[in-house]
Amino acid sequence: MPLKYHSDASAIDWTKLADVIERAPLGKRDALTVQRSFTGSFACCFAEKDGELIGAGRAISDGATNSAIFDVVVVPEHQGQGIGKSIVDYLLSHLPERSVLLVSVPRQEAFYRKLGFRKLKTAYLRHSDIDRWIRDGYIEN
Numbered sequence: 001m002p003l004k005y006h007s008d009a010s011a012i013d014w015t016k017l018a019d020v021i022e023r024a025p026l027g028k029r030d031a032l033t034v035q036r037s038f039t040g041s042f043a044c045c046f047a048e049k050d051g052e053l054i055g056a057g058r059a060i061s062d063g064a065t066n067s068a069i070f071d072v073v074v075v076p077e078h079q080g081q082g083i084g085k086s087i088v089d090y091l092l093s094h095l096p097e098r099s100v101l102l103v104s105v106p107r108q109e110a111f112y113r114k115l116g117f118r119k120l121k122t123a124y125l126r127h128s129d130i131d132r133w134i135r136d137g138y139i140e141n
């Protein structure tokens with residue numbers, strides 16, 4: 001079976017998706033948090049190969065002008081095959097074109113730059129665990 005990209009959350013095993021996110025790696029999440037994040041999003045993309053979930057991504061949006069992409073992941077054994085790019089392209093095709101934000105993890109900045117994203121000079125963040133963001137290299141002070 002070829003690779004399939006879709007947005008149908010009804011058949012997604014959220015424990016499996018939490019495992020994909022952890023293995024990518026993009027951190028440990030519980031299945032309920034993953035389910036709430038994806039089902040509460042404006043656009044989702046699930047990548048499947050031979051019926052197996054191997055990647056995903058999601059975006060929030062006002063549906064008219066502004067959007068933000070989160071949680072783009074591909075399992076390690078399928079990275080480097082164009083699947084991450086296809087997930088981002090799928091999300092972009094379901095979002096209004098004007099402005100799409102995303103926060104890259106430090107080691108993936110070149111991936112997003114390749115997909116046409118440009119670095120913001122004036123982006124600001126409030127977060128409940130800002131010390132972790134400083135520790136992990138997202139914020140200068």
Ligand SMILES: CC(C)(COP(=O)(O)OP(=O)(O)OC[C@H]1O[C@@H](n2cnc3c(N)ncnc32)[C@H](O)[C@@H]1OP(=O)(O)O)[C@@H](O)C(=O)NCCC(=O)NCCS
Binds near residue numbers: 075081
């Ligand atoms: C980031 C991630 C989604 C990329 O997915 P992928 O399927 O491996 O990437 P693709 O194969 O689609 O790569 C698309 C292009 O970006 C390039 N690329 C991918 N990752 C890159 C990186 N870290 N640095 C530089 N270039 C990169 C590829 O070489 C490819 O270039 P090409 O079109 O010239 O051949 C994947 O590596 C991943 O899941 N990483 C762990 C989780 C994570 O950090 N997610 C990002 C959250 S912000």
